Each structure stands twice: as structure tokens, then as C-alpha cells.
Amino acid sequence: xxxxxxxPLVSYTRKKEVSxxxxxxxELLLDLERxxxxxxFRMIDEQDRVxxxxxxxxxxxxxxxxKRALSPSDEISIVQALSGG
Amino acid sequence: MAxxxxxxxxxxxxxxxxxxxxxxxxxxDAARKKWKINGPHFLGHIINHVVLDPRDKRxxxxxxxxxxxxxxxFRSTDFGKSWKEAKQPPAFPKAPEGEKGRSxxxxxxxxxxxxxxxxxxxxxxxxxxxxxxxxxxxTWAPLPGVNDNATMRPWFGTEQDGTPDGPKLHSLIxxxxxxxxxxxxxxxxxxxxSLDQGKTWQTLIxxxxxxxxxxxxxxxxxxxxxxxxxxxxxxxxRLYQQNHCGIYRIDRPGNKWTRIGRAMPKSVGDVGFPxxxxxxxxxxxxxxPMDGSGVWPRVSPEGKPAAFVTRNGGKTWQRLDKGMxxxxxxxxxxxxxxxxxxxxxxGLYFGNTQGELWQSRDEGRxxxxxxxxxxxxxxxxxxxI
Numbered sequence: 001x002x003x004x005x006x007x008p009l010v011s012y013t014r015k016k017e018v019s020x021x022x023x024x025x026x027e028l029l030l031d032l033e034r035x036x037x038x039x040x041f042r043m044i045d046e047q048d049r050v051x052x053x054x055x056x057x058x059x060x061x062x063x064x065x066x067k068r069a070l071s072p073s074d075e076i077s078i079v080q081a082l083s084g085g
Numbered sequence: 086m087a088x089x090x091x092x093x094x095x096x097x098x099x100x101x102x103x104x105x106x107x108x109x110x111x112x113x114d115a116a117r118k119k120w121k122i123n124g125p126h127f128l129g130h131i132i133n134h135v136v137l138d139p140r141d142k143r144x145x146x147x148x149x150x151x152x153x154x155x156x157x158x159f160r161s162t163d164f165g166k167s168w169k170e171a172k173q174p175p176a177f178p179k180a181p182e183g184e185k186g187r188s189x190x191x192x193x194x195x196x197x198x199x200x201x202x203x204x205x206x207x208x209x210x211x212x213x214x215x216x217x218x219x220x221x222x223x224t225w226a227p228l229p230g231v232n233d234n235a236t237m238r239p240w241f242g243t244e245q246d247g248t249p250d251g252p253k254l255h256s257l258i259x260x261x262x263x264x265x266x267x268x269x270x271x272x273x274x275x276x277x278x279s280l281d282q283g284k285t286w287q288t289l290i291x292x293x294x295x296x297x298x299x300x301x302x303x304x305x306x307x308x309x310x311x312x313x314x315x316x317x318x319x320x321x322x323r324l325y326q327q328n329h330c331g332i333y334r335i336d337r338p339g340n341k342w343t344r345i346g347r348a349m350p351k352s353v354g355d356v357g358f359p360x361x362x363x364x365x366x367x368x369x370x371x372x373x374p375m376d377g378s379g380v381w382p383r384v385s386p387e388g389k390p391a392a393f394v395t396r397n398g399g400k401t402w403q404r405l406d407k408g409m410x411x412x413x414x415x416x417x418x419x420x421x422x423x424x425x426x427x428x429x430x431x432g433l434y435f436g437n438t439q440g441e442l443w444q445s446r447d448e449g450r451x452x453x454x455x456x457x458x459x460x461x462x463x464x465x466x467x468x469x470i
Binding site for chain 2: 038044049051054080
């Protein structure tokens, strides 16, 4: 799957767009962690919650559950929440 | 002359300055008069603490987070030339299904373990958590003696409690005589002591006061807010504490704190955040008072910043403000942002909430501003290089 990476996490990926695999959002994030060690904990906390000021969109729809099923054609965008500033 | 010779042999002092927007390293000449500035490191990251490992004098650890990203710890083994991220930063265990687990918002305090435990470190977090690394900061493990302590849990409060940036575990102190003997403070949650390297803890709050007028139970650690606790290097049985409710001293094995801040001028009071102890004289410590009246402005009282020193264990205090602004200076100094070097005379350093770094080469008699226009300063640590 195609994954868009926000600028604060490009220090891990070295590019703004990467590919990752997974049958669920949780699996995709683990694949990102495998490829880019350390990246997952910066956006997902130890209780598997999306951090308060991070957002994940699947085909333009906001998603908070790591159990959400994915299909190979899905477009994933990881973004910083606007958070008022 | 002897002092001059001693200074000539030393390369200088290093200051590790952590701020709301990154970290800087200042290094001085032998006389501490000329300083070189190195940074920013981690521009844009919220850096709460940067600490040099005194056991090898090369390894640095830095706690980091950003406004959006989760917390981590960076480590350098070449005095800040290069940095690597921890493979496993401090994190609480995953809670069982159906239970709400805690999440580390940021690592706040770093303390190297005993000198006989090379590469071992402690970290205190917000919300309150205690972690240990035995591999130089690469991986961190939670210490269940605190983090899963059912007795302590109510003392942590909720996410709505604590300082504006969240409740914190801080002031991690290792007794230089005994690696198993530890202290820490929690804002809020009191002061605690362990004799078995953190497996079990006992509370050390007797004599500490709580905010008056609300009927708070003085025996409940939940209502105690130590801001900064320091152990005297020359006498590990003596500790000083700057608390939300005053300045205290304790002499172990005694178990009762004495409020020595009562001797401070009434117009200034004894509220503040930092506490600095003399490297060789257990009767001398410095504080930097803050306005804790009304809505807690957290600025210097009357807009006139000053450090205060006691040289007799808290019986009397003297104001030290020569060189500081005389009026309309509305800043203060946070709990980790004031420190001392080990020189004779002792050098004092503090960073303020306006991004200024100040220095005294004569134990606070005269002050000068070393740097302006840095981001808000969260911590300053000094080391001989």
C-alpha cells in the first residue's frame, strides 16, 4: 500500500511516500516499524492508541482503530493534526 | 594563585541546555569567561533534560518529544557530535483488554545510576513513571515497584492533575555510598525512598506542609508537591527540597523535613522550583523564588528576579541579584534549570523562561547574562570537561 508520511516522520523514512503491507492498519504500522525502526512509537502509544495530535486517514477517511481491515488498493495518509496551530 | 593554577589545568565547563525547541551545548575556557555555543540539536523538539554520563564523560542522553510526535530518548557516545534514537524508549506496559493503560507523554528527568553500574540510567516520566536502562539508554524497562504500585497509584492523580505540562516523576537521586539507596519526588505525590534499588518504597513526607484551607490530609502523599529535591555531595545524609509549600531540609536517618524557608523575607516567600546544593559545603544551598500568590503567576516576585543563598543550613538567607534586572523582569527559573559546577569558587548557572542563560563565577555574588534569545529553557546541567 501507498503511505504518505508527514514531515516530522521523514527523518525515519527519508522520503514522503513509502510502501507498506498489512491486512489491518495495525499490521501496516508494524510493517512500517520493521522498515523504519522507531517510527511507530512516535505516532502510536504503548496502549495502541493513535497519539492525540496525530491522524491517520484511509482513502480520505479518518481512522483510529488499528483493527481496521485494509485492502491493497487503499491509500494511507499519516498527518499531523492541526491542533489549533 | 593556587586557584589560578588549578583552573589552568582544566579545559573548562560544559553546560547542557535543554529548551522547548531544542538543545544547546556551551563550553567554556578554563576561566569560565569565554563560551562557545554548539547547537541547536533537535531543533523543534521539546527537550526536557540533557545529561552527560559522569562515568565516561562522553555519553549524552537527551529526552525528546514534539508537539505532535510521541516521546523518545536520543543518545550520543561522542559528546553530541552524532545522536541515535533509543531502540526502546520508556513506555508503560500494555494494559489488559478492557482496562485503560497509561501512556508516557514525555520523559522528564535523567539520572545516571551508581558509579559502579556503568551504562545504567534511571528516567522519570510524565505522567509519573520510573524506568531503568542497563545498556546506556538504548532500551528502557519500566520499574513495577513504582509504575504498578497499587498503593502509589492514587497519589499519581489523574491527567488533570499536576503542573501545566503534566504530573512528573523527578529528582531521581542515587546515594553515592549505596547503589540500592534511591530517592525520588513526584509532582504531585510526595517524596519516596527505596533501600532495595526500587523494588519497594517508603514515603518520606513527614514535616512537609500542604496547601492550607482546603482540608487536605497532610499524611496523604497525593497532596504533597515537591518541586525539586537535591542531595548534598559532601554529606549524602542531608537533602534540601524546594516544594510547592516552602523550602525544606532533612538530615537522615531522621525522617522529618524542617521548613527552613520560614526564614526567607516575607515579601519574597519560599515558593519556587529549583534547588541547588554546594558541591563541598552541606550548609550552603541556593534557590530562585517565584511568585506563588493568587493565580500562581510563576514569575519573579514583583518582577525583580533574584537567587537566594543560605550558608548555615537554612537559618538565614541572603538575596543575590547583582547584575540582574532591577525591575519589570517577569520571568522565572524551572526546576531543572539551575545548577552549579564543582569549581572553587562555585559557578552557578540558570536558564529562564525567556530563553536567557545566566552565570555567576563567584557563588552568586555577581551575575551576567551569557546568552539571550534562546527558546524557553527547561534544564541546565553543568560538567567539568
